[in-house]
Amino acid sequence: MRQGKIGSVELLASGAVERHASGRLTIATQGQGFTDFTAAVAEFVRGSGIRNGLVTVFCRHTSASLTIQENADPDVQTDLMTALDGFAPRGAPYVHGAEGPDDMPAHIRTLVTDSALSIPLVEGRMALGTWQGIYLIEHRDRPHRREIVLSVIGA
Numbered sequence: 001m002r003q004g005k006i007g008s009v010e011l012l013a014s015g016a017v018e019r020h021a022s023g024r025l026t027i028a029t030q031g032q033g034f035t036d037f038t039a040a041v042a043e044f045v046r047g048s049g050i051r052n053g054l055v056t057v058f059c060r061h062t063s064a065s066l067t068i069q070e071n072a073d074p075d076v077q078t079d080l081m082t083a084l085d086g087f088a089p090r091g092a093p094y095v096h097g098a099e100g101p102d103d104m105p106a107h108i109r110t111l112v113t114d115s116a117l118s119i120p121l122v123e124g125r126m127a128l129g130t131w132q133g134i135y136l137i138e139h140r141d142r143p144h145r146r147e148i149v150l151s152v153i154g155a
Contacts, residue, residue, distance in 0.1 A: 012122050013052035018155040021048040025148040029064070029138035032102075034077045036146070038133040041119075044125060044150050051124045053154015057134060058116045060147045063106035064138050065113035071133030084109045084139075106139030121142060121154055 027035055045055055059066050086143050088108035096104045105118045117134065120127040128134075136146055 001144045011055055013155075015052075015155050017053070017153055019048065019050050020153040021050070021052075021152070022152075026050070027136050027146045027148060029136065029140075029144050029146060031141050031143050032138055033081065035136045035138065036071060036133045037082045037136060038071070038126075038128070041115075041134055041150060045126060045152055046124065047142040050121060050152050050154040053152060054106060055119050055121055055150065056116060056117070057125065057135065058149045058151070059114075060149060061082045061144075062115075062137060063103060063111040063140050064144065064146050065115055066117050067113050067115060067135050067137055067149075068119075068128065068132050070131045072131045077135075077144045084137075087112065091146060100141075102139070109137070109139045121152070124142055 003097075007045070017066065021044075024042055025037065027037060029035055041057060059064060069080065088105040090101050090105050094104035097105070119134075136148065138144060138146070
């Protein structure tokens, strides 16, 4: 097995936890697809006054999920949806179908993505990479109102 060279850890901040803030964000989806809400999380972080710490983003649903993905080329989202469609197709012979043919595939897609994300804060900003954005993935066909809980802790 090949292994890359691992450098030493550069200390970015150290100190006591002094503050926390929590909030709720509602996202109205248009049906299946990605919604970038990075700016809303960044605004919440700025308003908290916390410079160094951690922000947690939590989706309160089992048929929608969260991801950090490339925000430069929308073709990435198209390809990801195609991959999810292949992984958990609509119309497969699922046992659970009480909420429609898109419900069980939505649960499976949420299982393999995330319901919560944790993002470090450094100098008042999320430590996301240049091409990273925070997305809600709506897995259902119809529009929904999705609730996201935000929590930031730090100093």
